[in-house]
Amino acid sequence: MxxxxxxxxxxxxxxxxxxxxxxxxPLARGTVEAMRARHQLDLDLGRAGAWYRxxxxxxxxxxxxxxxxxxxxxxxNIALTQSTSDGCQIVALGLGLKAHDEIVTTDSEHFGLxxxxxxxxxxxxxxxxxxxVIAAAVGRHxxxxxxSAVLWTTGEMLPLRDLKEETGLPVLVDGAQSVGAIxxxxxxxxxxxxSGQKWLCGPDTTGALYVREPEALAVARPSxxxxxxxxxxxxxxxxxxxxRFDSGWIPPPSLSGLVAAVDAAPEWRFTRTFEVAxxxxxxxxxxxxxxxxxxHAGLVAFRPEREPAQVVxxxxxxxxxxxxxxxxxxxxxxCGYWTSDGDLERLLDAL
Amino acid sequence: MxxxxxxxxxxxxxxxxxxxxxxxxPLARGTVEAMRARHQLDLDLGRAGAWYRxxxxxxxxxxxxxxxxxxxxxxxNIALTQSTSDGCQIVALGLGLKAHDEIVTTDSEHFGLxxxxxxxxxxxxxxxxxxxVIAAAVGRHxxxxxxSAVLWTTGEMLPLRDLKEETGLPVLVDGAQSVGAIxxxxxxxxxxxxSGQKWLCGPDTTGALYVREPEALAVARPSxxxxxxxxxxxxxxxxxxxxRFDSGWIPPPSLSGLVAAVDAAPEWRFTRTFEVAxxxxxxxxxxxxxxxxxxHAGLVAFRPEREPAQVVxxxxxxxxxxxxxxxxxxxxxxCGYWTSDGDLERLLDAL
Numbered sequence: 225m226x227x228x229x230x231x232x233x234x235x236x237x238x239x240x241x242x243x244x245x246x247x248x249x250p251l252a253r254g255t256v257e258a259m260r261a262r263h264q265l266d267l268d269l270g271r272a273g274a275w276y277r278x279x280x281x282x283x284x285x286x287x288x289x290x291x292x293x294x295x296x297x298x299x300x301n302i303a304l305t306q307s308t309s310d311g312c313q314i315v316a317l318g319l320g321l322k323a324h325d326e327i328v329t330t331d332s333e334h335f336g337l338x339x340x341x342x343x344x345x346x347x348x349x350x351x352x353x354x355x356x357v358i359a360a361a362v363g364r365h366x367x368x369x370x371x372s373a374v375l376w377t378t379g380e381m382l383p384l385r386d387l388k389e390e391t392g393l394p395v396l397v398d399g400a401q402s403v404g405a406i407x408x409x410x411x412x413x414x415x416x417x418x419s420g421q422k423w424l425c426g427p428d429t430t431g432a433l434y435v436r437e438p439e440a441l442a443v444a445r446p447s448x449x450x451x452x453x454x455x456x457x458x459x460x461x462x463x464x465x466x467x468r469f470d471s472g473w474i475p476p477p478s479l480s481g482l483v484a485a486v487d488a489a490p491e492w493r494f495t496r497t498f499e500v501a502x503x504x505x506x507x508x509x510x511x512x513x514x515x516x517x518x519x520h521a522g523l524v525a526f527r528p529e530r531e532p533a534q535v536v537x538x539x540x541x542x543x544x545x546x547x548x549x550x551x552x553x554x555x556x557x558x559c560g561y562w563t564s565d566g567d568l569e570r571l572l573d574a575l
Numbered sequence: 576m577x578x579x580x581x582x583x584x585x586x587x588x589x590x591x592x593x594x595x596x597x598x599x600x601p602l603a604r605g606t607v608e609a610m611r612a613r614h615q616l617d618l619d620l621g622r623a624g625a626w627y628r629x630x631x632x633x634x635x636x637x638x639x640x641x642x643x644x645x646x647x648x649x650x651x652n653i654a655l656t657q658s659t660s661d662g663c664q665i666v667a668l669g670l671g672l673k674a675h676d677e678i679v680t681t682d683s684e685h686f687g688l689x690x691x692x693x694x695x696x697x698x699x700x701x702x703x704x705x706x707x708v709i710a711a712a713v714g715r716h717x718x719x720x721x722x723s724a725v726l727w728t729t730g731e732m733l734p735l736r737d738l739k740e741e742t743g744l745p746v747l748v749d750g751a752q753s754v755g756a757i758x759x760x761x762x763x764x765x766x767x768x769x770s771g772q773k774w775l776c777g778p779d780t781t782g783a784l785y786v787r788e789p790e791a792l793a794v795a796r797p798s799x800x801x802x803x804x805x806x807x808x809x810x811x812x813x814x815x816x817x818x819r820f821d822s823g824w825i826p827p828p829s830l831s832g833l834v835a836a837v838d839a840a841p842e843w844r845f846t847r848t849f850e851v852a853x854x855x856x857x858x859x860x861x862x863x864x865x866x867x868x869x870x871h872a873g874l875v876a877f878r879p880e881r882e883p884a885q886v887v888x889x890x891x892x893x894x895x896x897x898x899x900x901x902x903x904x905x906x907x908x909x910c911g912y913w914t915s916d917g918d919l920e921r922l923l924d925a926l
Contacts, residue, residue: 248622342809458693
C-alpha cells in the first residue's frame, strides 16, 4: 500500500491538512462502511437472538488479539474498554488504595489518568516529567507509578522501562498517545491503556487495557461481561484472564469498525509516523520554539508567537486542523502515517 | 401517528414478531439514518475543530432534557451515561460505603445492579422481592435500597414510593425495564437509571442517571466531562448539577440516534404498551403459568412446559423473538407500543 493509496482511504484528507490524531484520528471510508454494514444488520434482523449473540462474541474475539498484537502481549491479558479513561479507572479503583498510599505521576498528564488517580483516594504525588525527579519522588508509601508513554502536552517520551526497573513498582502506562503511533512492548508493565479513536483511527469509545496479572487486581467496575456466574448478592466468578475487566457493552458496529481500522493500517505505519513527525519538528524549529525533542512519536508541540487559541483558529480557517494545549502556551501538531509532506507545507504556509 | 405507521418505521417487524425490547428495543429506520448522517460528517469533516465541539455539545444538550422529561425531572439532575450498569456503578462507588454498611436488594435483580453493589464493598442483604420482606430487612446499618422499578425476571413492579416513604432511606432505582415502557416519576427517589437501548429503542451504550442531590454524591468515576477545571493531582472543580457524573464520551452519532428515537415515540406509547402486554398476559394465561401480575409494564413472563432454552429456540425458528431468564424456568415476552395483536397471535401459534 502506498502513501497515496492510504491517503485516498481517508476522505477528510481531501479537504484539510488533518493534524489532530492526538484527539481523534481520521476515519477511513472502510471503517465507516464496516459500521454501516453492521447497523444495517441490527436494523433489519434486530439486536437479539443466536446470530446476534454469536456475531457479537466473534467481533470481540476479532478485536482482542488485534489490540494485543499492537501491545506485543497475549490476548488473554487484554480487556476491551471504551477509552483510556475507562482503563485508568479500572486500575486506580481496582488497586484498593488507602489515603496513606501514594501514586507518583507527572504534572503533564491528561485528566483521564489523573482524575482516576484522584478518585482512588490515595495521595497523588506530582513531579515534573523528568526521570530523575520521578524516581526521587518514590517513597515507602508509593504503590503505583502512573505515567504516559508519550505526554499529550509536549509529545515527550518517558523512559518507562528504566523507571520500572529502577523502582520495581507497579506501573500504569497511559498509552493514549503511543499505541498506533509507535511500536509498543507493554509486556514489562503492569497496566497499559489503549485508545481506539486516536492513532488507531477507530470509532469513538473503543479501547483496551493490558493487565499483566489479572488475578492480582480487583474488579472494581464489574460489567455483565466480567462474570461467568454470580450469586444474588452480586458476588461472582470472574471470566478468566483480563476479560474480567471488560468494561461493558461495545456496540457491534463499533467493534466492526475498529477491526477494519486496525487491519487497514500499512506495515510501514511506525517508520512513516516517525519520519513525518521528525520532518514537522525540523520545519517548525526553523521558525518557532519547538518543545518536542528528537525522541518522539507522532506529536510535535511548539510555542507560537501569538495566542495559541488564535493560532489554532486562524489555521482552521486555512484548512489546517491542529489544537492548543490549554494553560501551556503550546500548539500541538499530530503527524500520522497518513500525513503528507504537502500537509506540512500547508501548515507552515498557514503559520 | 397510527400503530401501522409506527410499525412501518421498524424494519425488523416486517420479518419477525420481535418481542425482546427488555434486552434491546427494535431500531427505527430514522434512528439509524440519524446515526449514518452523523457518521458521514465525521468521515468527511473529521472529528475535530469548532464545528465538532459545538455540535457535540448541542447533541448532549438535546439528549439531556429529553431523558429528563421521561423521568419527570429537571435536566440539571440528569447525567448522560452509557448504560444502567454505568449508573449503578456511579452511585454504588460514589456513596463511599464501608464493609459494615448494608445495602438491601432483592434476589431478582440484574447483574448490572448487584455487581456494582458487590463492588462497593458494603454488605449486600438479599431478600425476596416482596415489599414487607424488603422493609423488614432494613436495619440500622442500611445505607441504601437498590431495587428495580420493574423486575427483569418476572416483570413484577415493586411499590417503590411506599418503600421510600416507609424507610426514609436513599433509594437507587434500576430503571432499565421501566423508562420508556411506563410513565415514570423519578423525583421522589435519590437515583434512577435509564437504559437507552431497550424501551427507548435507542442506539447501544446510551443511557442516563437521575441524581436528586448531585452535591451529596462523590464523583467516583470522573471523566473529562465531569470537571470545569482541575489541578495536576487530579483534584477538580466539578460541573454544576448531575453533569459531573457524565460517565464519558458518547459518540455523537449515538446521541443523534438517541434523540431521533426518543422524538419518534408516539404520545400513546404507555397506554398501548400496557394494553398489549395485558392482552399477551391473558392469552398466555389460558395455556401457561404466567408469573406476571395485573400490575405490569411491558414484560410478561411465563413458565413453559418444556425447557425454556428449547422453547426460545423453537420460537426463533418460527420467527418469534423472546428470551429465557436463566435459572428461573421462565420465558420472557417484551411487549412494546409497536407490538401488534398479530405479533401475539404469532407467538401463541408458535407455542
